[in-house]
Amino acid sequence: MSSEAGQGLEAAAALPPRPAGETAASRPTRPPEAQSPARAAGGTLSLLGSELLTLFRRRRTWAMLGALALIPILIAVATRIAGGSSPGRGPAFLDQVTGNGLFVGVTAMTVAIPLFLPLTIGVVAGDSIAGEASHGTLRYLLIAPAGRIRLLVVKYAAAAAFCAAATLTVVIVGTLIGWALFPVGPVTLLSGATVSVGEGLLRLLAVAAYVTVSLLGMSAIGLFLSTLTTVPVGAMAATAILAVVSQIMDALPQLEALHPWLFTHHWLGFGDLLREPIVWDSFADNALLQGGYIVVFGALAVGRFLTKDVLS
Structure with missing residues (x-):
C-alpha cells in the first residue's frame, strides 16, 4: 500500500461515522458565507455593485433624476423672468434668490421634499423586491446564492444611494443654475450672520445630507411593502401615499x-x-427617528422575506 493511500485511509477513519441512509450528496454543507467571511464580503460588494449598475442604467432612474433637476431650473428661470417675490410669498427662501443664486438649491429642496422626492424614492424602494418578483428574477438571485438577508441589505443600500443621488441632483443643479442666472456672493444665514461662498456651499452639502437621512426611514418602509406583493406599482403607490398621509397628520394640531x-x-x-x-439638534433627532424606522421596518422586511415563497 502506498503512503498516499495510507494517509487517505487514516483521514477517512478520523471522520465521524455517517448516519444510516445518508449519502454524500445528501450530507449538509456549510454555506459559502460560513466557509469564507472574506469571500462573503466580496460577494456582497459585487452584488451591490451589480445592483447599483442596474439601477443607474435604467432610463426610468435618469428620467426621475431629470424631473428633479427641472425643479431648480424652473424656479430660477421663472424668478429671472418675472422677478423676485416679497418675503412670505411662495416657498421658503424664494425671496432670497435674486440677491444670491445659492438660494436656488435650498428653495428647490423645500419644493421637492413634500411630494417629488417621496414619489421618486417610493418608486425605487417599492420596486426593489416586488419588481424582481414580477419579472421572475427573484428566484434566480437567491439561487446565486445571494442569501435573502444579504439581498435585502443590498436592495436597501441601493435605495439609500438613490436618496443621496436625488438630493444631490436638486442641490447641485440648483447651485449651477443659480450661479448662471443670479449674482453669487457671501451668504446671509437665518441668524443674520454672513459666511463666505465656500462655507455656503458646504452648508448646501449639509442640507443635502440632512434630506438624504430624512428619506432613509421612508426607504425602509418601501422595502418592507415591496416584500408583501409581486405588483411593484402597488408598493410604489403605497409608499408615496404613506409619505403624504404622514405629512397631513403632522400638520394637524389635534x-x-x-x-x-x-x-x-x-x-x-x-x-x-x-x-x-x-444647531445640530434637529439633525440628531432626525437621524435617531429615521434609525428607528430602519430598525423596525427592516426587521419586518426580514421576517416577511425569510418566509416568502419565491417559487410561486
Whole structure:
C-alpha cells in the first residue's frame, strides 16, 4: 500500500461515522458565507455593485433624476423672468434668490421634499423586491446564492444611494443654475450672520445630507411593502401615499402627540443648518427617528422575506 493511500485511509477513519441512509450528496454543507467571511464580503460588494449598475442604467432612474433637476431650473428661470417675490410669498427662501443664486438649491429642496422626492424614492424602494418578483428574477438571485438577508441589505443600500443621488441632483443643479442666472456672493444665514461662498456651499452639502437621512426611514418602509406583493406599482403607490398621509397628520394640531413619531416630522428641519452657529439638534433627532424606522421596518422586511415563497 502506498503512503498516499495510507494517509487517505487514516483521514477517512478520523471522520465521524455517517448516519444510516445518508449519502454524500445528501450530507449538509456549510454555506459559502460560513466557509469564507472574506469571500462573503466580496460577494456582497459585487452584488451591490451589480445592483447599483442596474439601477443607474435604467432610463426610468435618469428620467426621475431629470424631473428633479427641472425643479431648480424652473424656479430660477421663472424668478429671472418675472422677478423676485416679497418675503412670505411662495416657498421658503424664494425671496432670497435674486440677491444670491445659492438660494436656488435650498428653495428647490423645500419644493421637492413634500411630494417629488417621496414619489421618486417610493418608486425605487417599492420596486426593489416586488419588481424582481414580477419579472421572475427573484428566484434566480437567491439561487446565486445571494442569501435573502444579504439581498435585502443590498436592495436597501441601493435605495439609500438613490436618496443621496436625488438630493444631490436638486442641490447641485440648483447651485449651477443659480450661479448662471443670479449674482453669487457671501451668504446671509437665518441668524443674520454672513459666511463666505465656500462655507455656503458646504452648508448646501449639509442640507443635502440632512434630506438624504430624512428619506432613509421612508426607504425602509418601501422595502418592507415591496416584500408583501409581486405588483411593484402597488408598493410604489403605497409608499408615496404613506409619505403624504404622514405629512397631513403632522400638520394637524389635534394629532400633536403623534408628531414626534412621524417619519416626516423633521423633513424641513434643515433650516437649523443655515444658522450661526449650526444647531445640530434637529439633525440628531432626525437621524435617531429615521434609525428607528430602519430598525423596525427592516426587521419586518426580514421576517416577511425569510418566509416568502419565491417559487410561486
